[in-house]
Amino acid sequence: MCGIVGITSNKSVTSMIINSLRKLEYRGYDSSGIATLYNGSINEVKCEGRVDTLEKNLNKTKLSGNVGIGHVRWATHGIPSTLNAHPHSSENVSVVHNGIIENSTILKKILVKKGHVFKSQTDTEVITHLITEYLKKNDLKNSIIKILQDLKGSFALGIIFKDQPDVIVGARRGSPLAVGYGPKENYLGSDSYALKSMTNKVSYLNDGEFCIIKKDNIDFFDEKGKKVNKKILELSSNENNYDKGEYKHFMAKEIDEQPITIKNCINEYIDKINNDINIFNFPWKSDDISSIVLIGCGTAYHSCLMAKYWFEQLTSLDVSVDIASEFRYRKNRFKKDALYVFVSQSGETADTYGALDLCNKNNMKTCSVVNVVESSIARDSKFVLPIHCGPEIGVASTKAFIGQMLVLYLLCIKIAKSRKDISKDIFSEKIKSLKSLSGLIKESLKTENEIQSICNSFIEAKGSMFLGRGYSFPIALEGALKLKELAYVHAEGYPAGEMKHGPLALIEDGMPVVVLAPRDKYYKKTISNMQEVIARGAKVLLITNKSKDEVYSENIWQTIEVENTSEDLFPFLVTVPLQKLAYYSALKKGYDIDKPRNLAKSVTVE
């Protein structure tokens, strides 16, 4: 999960590479580096840390050159350090890499026997030595074909060569790679986002392909070296969303944007005149589908889990949910009448892509719910449902989670209606409730002050728990994940009814416990479970909805009330205070909110 950029031009490329690397930092930010070709030799500058540090180092060395590659790293093999930072260069070539070379140990042994000396602990360095070796007896193209035959694993590569003054080679297996077309210069990037400030004309490499990029020409080849033609695609431009505006952090901006993103998404999908949901060109009849399998990772998995509750409640489909990294290596019983739905904000998550690829290879009905419509998952699924929430830059997913839930809910009620699992009247009621969702989320944002005053308890405690039943359970998991990834405190999401089967032992005097109990069909049961934790000394933050009926319980530490809505839509409203809780907890601890430790926005390794 690293970021790659390459530029070949007739002018100096260093500052352009630095600008692109900044955009790629969402993919990794523990070390960074750049290599250029200048006066017939490869020069590199690398450092542990972010692109800002790299830029300071570059200013000292005055690195120049008209062809170059850059990299931001999220460590897999070897600690984050200057030595392990990419590019990895020999006298003849320099390589940046995203992914994992699974047979690097075996290859390294062979190369060491041939006299190659390794400097880093990375798997990437074998690629550098391998090409250097092949170039002794082969031309550039054949050397690339040969290394691609040798390498096992999934990867995207960018390579420059001492003897090829304006050439960058890109190669893809498993990890995505894009090329961009500019005026008298061309580009390589791990995604189009990295290239957006330079061009809106891009092509994507398919699995197994490689390309030879020169400043005035790009050739694409399959793994055997046969030329392939590529479509040039035009990217949509929405640059304004890449700006923090008046906000201190993208995350804060993205949380506050949710009423707008919900509105946009609803406008895209709801046909207000006919009171229907527009899902055009859906390739399958609803009668051809008897089950649905929802697959994702992390936050996207939580939105899948949420959707399971809706699909089970509102349709007669069999529903299952899977974590992509588990699904792809299990012995699956593929079902012809199943719809496989892949949920991913970035559309580049390696495990989710792997699961999609497996389903495609088994000729299944595949559909994706994505934010980035140019992504690999979107491109390779048979049907795409975009969430229309604009770029999400903060590593912690917020508005995309709400957007994923919304699109999955829309799909659910659309299928329910077409299968006649719900009546037209119920469908219309649900559409009506959806139309007020944006305004209700706006109200949930007002819980901010209450949240700010209580987050100290969460950051000072040894740990905390997030409890919910039914529709609130996936949200409890998501609330705990947000607090963990941003404030680095232990937090656990649990089904409220499961506490008595063991985890109650964790409850100590003063332990903060969030209980999600909107007044839905689970309300009374959840309140009973809440009393069980209060009886054992927990400090309960109850999140419920406004009601004239008092909550029947004593000793609740804090209560936050969201607006009233239909049972189905409470999950959206209770999510917002949990996002704020994580945000303000991290803020109080002074952490880097948009780039939390050990994370990356797009997880492109398994």
Ligand code: AGP
């Ligand atoms: C969310 O806050 C995460 N950082 C993470 O769990 C994320 O949702 C997961 O990696 C999946 O990403 P995707 O939606 O881009 O596939």
